[in-house]
Amino acid sequence: xxxxxxxxxxxxxxxxxxxxxxxxxxxxxxxxxxxxxxxxxxxxxxxxxxxxxxxxxxxxxxxxxxxxxxxxxxxxxxxxxxxxxxxxxxxxxxxxxxxxxxxxxxxxxxxxxxxxxxxxxxxxxxxxxxxxxxxxxxxxxxxxxxxxxxxxxxxxxxxxxxxxxxxxxxxxxxxxxxxxxxxxxxxxxxxxxxxxxxxxxxxxxxxxxxxxxxxxxxxxxxxxxxxxxxxxxxxxxxxxxxxxxxxxxxxxxxxxxxxxxxxxxxxxxxxxxxxxxxxxxxxxxxxxxxxxxxxxxxxxxxxxxxxxxxxxxxxxxxxxxxxxxxxxxxxxxxxxxxxxxxxxxxxxxxxxxxxxxxxxxxxxxxxxxxxxxxxxxxxxxxxxxxxxxxxxxxxxxxxxxxxxxxxxxxxxxxxxxxxxxxxxxxxxxxxxxxxxxxxxxxxxxxxxxxxxxxxxxxxxxxxxxxxxxxxxxxxxxxxxxxxxxxxxxxxxxxxxxxxxxxxxxxxxxxxxxxxxxxxxxxxxxxxxxxxxxx
Amino acid sequence: xxxxxxxxxxxxxxxxxxxxxxxxxxxxxxxxxxxxxxxxxxxxxxxxxxxxxxxxxxxxxxxxxxxxxxxxxxxxxxxxxxxxxxxxxxxxxxxxxxxxxxxxxxxxxxxxxxxxxxxxxxxxxxxxxxxxx
Numbered sequence: 001x002x003x004x005x006x007x008x009x010x011x012x013x014x015x016x017x018x019x020x021x022x023x024x025x026x027x028x029x030x031x032x033x034x035x036x037x038x039x040x041x042x043x044x045x046x047x048x049x050x051x052x053x054x055x056x057x058x059x060x061x062x063x064x065x066x067x068x069x070x071x072x073x074x075x076x077x078x079x080x081x082x083x084x085x086x087x088x089x090x091x092x093x094x095x096x097x098x099x100x101x102x103x104x105x106x107x108x109x110x111x112x113x114x115x116x117x118x119x120x121x122x123x124x125x126x127x128x129x130x131x132x133x134x135x136x137x138x139x140x141x142x143x144x145x146x147x148x149x150x151x152x153x154x155x156x157x158x159x160x161x162x163x164x165x166x167x168x169x170x171x172x173x174x175x176x177x178x179x180x181x182x183x184x185x186x187x188x189x190x191x192x193x194x195x196x197x198x199x200x201x202x203x204x205x206x207x208x209x210x211x212x213x214x215x216x217x218x219x220x221x222x223x224x225x226x227x228x229x230x231x232x233x234x235x236x237x238x239x240x241x242x243x244x245x246x247x248x249x250x251x252x253x254x255x256x257x258x259x260x261x262x263x264x265x266x267x268x269x270x271x272x273x274x275x276x277x278x279x280x281x282x283x284x285x286x287x288x289x290x291x292x293x294x295x296x297x298x299x300x301x302x303x304x305x306x307x308x309x310x311x312x313x314x315x316x317x318x319x320x321x322x323x324x325x326x327x328x329x330x331x332x333x334x335x336x337x338x339x340x341x342x343x344x345x346x347x348x349x350x351x352x353x354x355x356x357x358x359x360x361x362x363x364x365x366x367x368x369x370x371x372x373x374x375x376x377x378x379x380x381x382x383x384x385x386x387x388x389x390x391x392x393x394x395x396x397x398x399x400x401x402x403x404x405x406x407x408x409x410x411x412x413x414x415x416x417x418x419x420x421x422x423x424x425x426x427x428x429x430x431x432x433x434x435x436x437x438x439x440x441x442x443x444x445x446x447x448x449x450x451x452x453x454x455x456x457x458x459x460x461x462x463x464x465x466x467x468x469x470x471x472x473x474x475x476x477x478x479x480x481x482x483x484x485x486x487x488x489x490x491x492x493x494x495x496x497x498x499x500x501x502x503x504x505x506x507x508x509x510x511x512x513x514x515x516x517x518x519x520x521x522x523x524x525x526x527x528x529x530x531x532x533x534x
Numbered sequence: 535x536x537x538x539x540x541x542x543x544x545x546x547x548x549x550x551x552x553x554x555x556x557x558x559x560x561x562x563x564x565x566x567x568x569x570x571x572x573x574x575x576x577x578x579x580x581x582x583x584x585x586x587x588x589x590x591x592x593x594x595x596x597x598x599x600x601x602x603x604x605x606x607x608x609x610x611x612x613x614x615x616x617x618x619x620x621x622x623x624x625x626x627x628x629x630x631x632x633x634x635x636x637x638x639x640x641x642x643x644x645x646x647x648x649x650x651x652x653x654x655x656x657x658x659x660x661x662x663x664x665x666x667x
Contacts, residue, residue, distance in 0.1 A: 086597040106586075106594035306597055345625035346598035366627035369585070398564045424632070428564050430585035440563050465586050468596025471625050 043134035043511070046141070047518050049077035049525045056080070056528045059319055059333050061310070062341035063301050064092025065510050066499040066517040068293035069138070070339045071300055073521050082333055083297070084305040084321055086469050090298070091290025092341075093124035093470065094510060097374065097460050098285070105466040111434050114376070114458040118408070119415045121374025122286040123462035125510050126403075126417070127151065127279045132511035134518065135289070139282065142292035149279040150406040152270045153391025154234075159448050160396045163261035168448050171267075171393070173253070176216065176233035178264045180223035181255030183215020191221065225251050266394040274509075281406060289510075302333075307342065310352040312495045337528075339520055341500045341513075343367065345471040354493040361485035365502060367472020368422065371429035371463040373399070373441035375418035381451040382416070383409065397444040398425045418445050418459065426473075430463030437461035475502030490519070497524060571634075575644030578637060582629070583645075591649035598625065604649035612657040615642045616665055630666060635659035 058074050060067045063085035075081045097103065099115040115121070127149045128135055139146055154172030163169070189195050190208055199207055212221060216228045223229060230236075230249040237248035258264065269275050282288035294301070304324045311318045317338035320330050340347065345367040352359075382388040382404050390406035399419035408414060418441040421429055429437050438459035446452035464473035477486070489503050499517040506512030565573055565581050573581065580589070586600045587593055593602035601608075608614050619638050622628035630638070636659040646653040 106596050106600065107588045108594075342597070346596075348624040349598045363624045366622045367625055369627070424570070425564070427582045427585055431581055431583075432563055436563060463585060466594075468594075471586075471596065471598045471600070472627075476627065 043137070043515055043518070046137065047073055047522050047525075049073060049521070051529045053078035053080075053525075054528055054531075056337065057082075057316075057335035058524070059084070059317055059335035059338045060341065061307055061319060061338065062086075062092065062500070063090040063303075064341055064500065064513060065094050065135075065290070065293075066341040066501070066513040067092075067339070068290065068297065069514050069517040070341070070499060070521050071297040072293055073518070074525075075297055075300060077525065080335070081297070081300050082335065083301040084307060084319060084333060085301050085303050086306050086324070088303050089290075090294045090301055090303075091287050094287055094290040095122065095124050096285030096287035097121045097123060097462075103460070103462070104468070105434065105463070106468050106471075107466060109434050111460055113460050115374075115415055115460075116376065116413055119376060119413060120285045121372075121415050121417070121460055122281075123372050123374070123460075123464075125286055125508075127281055128510070129274045129276075130278045130280070131273070132506075132509065134514040135511050136280070138514065139289060139292075142289070142296065144288050144292045145283040146280040147283050147407060148390075149281040150390025150404075151275050151279050151392055152277060153388060153393075153404075155386070155388050156391040156393035156402075156404070157386075157388075157448055158263040158266050158394055160262060161447075163263055164257075166447070168393075168395075169261070169263055170234065171391075173233040173250075174258065174261070174263045175267050176229060177223075177253045177255070177258045178267065180215040180217065180229060180232070180252060181258055183211040183217055184221060184223040185255060187211045187215075187217060187221035223252055223255075225249050269392070269394075283407070305331075307350060309350060310338065310340065310496065312338070312353055317495050336495065337524055338496045339517070339524070340496060340498050341517070343470045343472070343500065344475055344502050346469075347498075352496070354496055355488075357485075357488040358491065358493045358498075361488040362498075364481050364485045365475045365477055365489075367465070367470070368474050368476040368508070369426040369430060369463075369465055370473035371419065371421050371426040371437065371461065372417060373419040373429075373437055373459055373461040374415050375438070375441060375445070375452075375459040376413060376415045376457045377452075377455040378457055379412060379455055380408075380410075380414045381455055382414075382449065385451060386449070393448070395444075395448060397447060398428065399441055399444045400425055402445060402448065413457075416445075418442070419461075422473075426463070427465075429461070430465045432463075434461045434463075437463065474508035475500075477502075477507060490516075492520070492523060492527065573633075573637060575637070575640030575642070576648075578633065578641040579644055583641070591645070600625075603645050603651075605651065609646050609651055609653065612642050612646060612653075612655065612661070613665070615645055616657060616662060620662070620665060621667070635662040635666075638662045 057080035060070050060081060060083040063083050067083055068090060071081050071083050097113045098120045099113055099117060101113040102110055104110040156171050157168035158171055158174050159168040187208055190204060211217060215223055216232050218224050218226060226249060229252050233250055233252060235247045236250040239245060239247035305321045306324050307319050307321045308330060309320045316334055316336045318332055318334045320332055322330055344362050344365045348363045388404050389409050390404050392401055392403045394401050400421040403417035405414050438461050442452055442456050464470060489498055497520045499520045501507055501509060501512035503516040504512030587603050591603040593600040616638065618626055619641060620628065620630035639657045639659050639662050643656045
């Protein structure tokens with residue numbers, strides 16, 4: 001099917017790259033995960049676990065969001081719950097780094113976060129779409145304060161090294177010129193009767209009017225330099241007050257140059273379901289969600305517990321685990337049922353007596369690469385110099401994207417997301433030592449913001465394949481693998497059920513972990529209620 | 535306009551993310567697109583493999599393990615590492631789409647002759663081609 005054996009032809013390569021760039025990282029990982037269409041969360045209401053637990057106990061492996069949700073719901077329903085967690089903290093990929101935090105990655109490099117008080121960086125999930133109802137409901141129920149996350153900002157930069165001499169372009173200009181140029185072209189074709197086969201006579205005038213409106217075309221259906229176009233792409237000189245207040249219009253870029261720049265590829269992100277406003281973030285860092293769950297169920301969690309084997313029998317499930325603080329002796333935890341949220345990258349290495357189909361499924365899902373770099377700067381030059389308040393900009397440099405903080409506008413310092421990558425660039429970032437990742441992010445980012453050189457203070461980097469608790473970023477389902485194995489991942493196998501983003505159609509999203517967990521909790525409770533012996 | 539079927543579009547996009555971007559100035563730490571197409575076994579190791587298997591190829595251990603490639607008896611036959619690089623398994627992602635037959639052979643041969651591995655037999659691009667699904 002693919003032309004294996006030699007690298008793809010240049011044109012094919014270019015096409016593929018364009019598609020990749022078009023979606024930014026997000027579309028790519030969604031597509032990589034066999035999810036061609038954005039799936040809306042199917043959550044509608046908190047689970048009703050009625051009828052009591054009948055004295056049943058549940059062992060939960062992993063205190064990420066899937067494990068925390070299960071612990072919260074089941075303990076409230078009366079189950080005896082215990083949770084084993086590998087890390088010294090709960091939350092898993094729901095994680096925030098702040099000044100003073102230490103992070104040791106696989107390979108042994110330890111970073112100590114030197115961010116100023118109040119500044120932070122979310123190495124994992126960092127934004128919540130408005131339709132992730134389950135996650136939003138838990139935020140509400142647990143009192144996690146939310147604030148807007150700025151995804152789309154007309155004033156961020158779009159950048160490609162071979163476009164406009166490598167000079168970053170403002171999003172609003174690219175968007176306006178792309179749309180205006182296409183509207184003008186279509187209007188011409190319509191007027192010349194070239195679309196007569198596709199457009200009825202009655203629709204023709206309406207089409208022309210809509211193109212004028214959509215593309216800011218003038219009375220002659222031209223996309224020209226005037227108030228209408230400057231009102232979209234911005235002014236060469238801003239409107240002001242007093243005698244010198246008259247604005248100067250800006251000059252649109254012609255369609256040929258806009259198309260050739262390929263910067264239009266980054267505009268699509270705004271149209272994707274998961275990135276359409278509004279998006280939200282917890283005030284103070286994404287881990288506020290994990291911490292809120294810990295307030296509810298923290299007493300049930302045993303930290304620093306590395307699971308080494310999982311054995312089920314007719315009556316229950318036993319997990320063997322080692323205390324990572326004092327390795328050597330193996331301890332046991334046992335319950336009637338087990339909800340295992342350990343990422344498949346790790347679970348595929350842990351002996352566990354489940355059915356052959358589930359075992360095959362566990363080994364069938366490789367984990368996607370991703371890397372992030374957070375950079376602290378002495379001043380918010382992006383606000384002070386560039387008037388960029390939040391938002392995500394894109395580049396074809398290896399750093400992939402820049403995101404400006406959505407909070408703390410007008411304060412002195414800030415932490416930028418200086419790089420967020422998937423695919424090849426993230427493999428390469430991960431292969432670097434943490435300090436080198438930060439240096440590279442600063443070096444590349446200074447091509448977009450020369451202020452980097454003066455203002456950079458310190459940074460943190462996370463390459464997800466070096467995360468000791470996940471060995472990768474998220475389960476990378478292919479459509480073929482889903483077809484073959486997804487149902488087996490989701491089955492309750494004897495007394496063991498798996499949960500996590502890897503058991504959902506919302507890969508990498510916290511909502512996927514939550515919905516997967518709720519699905520397991522409800523099915524398990526139904527079995528217990530029915531008096532099932534597994 | 536032809537409407538591409540969803541699956542093929544998804545497959546294209548999935549491929550796309552394994553295709554490197556153009557770097558006009560190749561930073562020393564990153565392979566540019568041209569360099570990537572020509573990357574040697576050693577370059578592939580230092581730019582990709584060592585992300586998990588580490589610079590000394592001794593692997594790493596956390597909640598799970600990245601196996602050492604140094605002194606790993608599974609490298610005695612080139613077939614095993616070749617299959618792993620091409621198809622992946624468990625936590626190991628597949629890299630067959632990213633690299634040419636020559637490159638897969640190059641990285642397998644590199645692993646088997648470095649890090650304390652002294653295997654003298656090598657595999658060729660033709661061997662890799664034969665193993666592709």
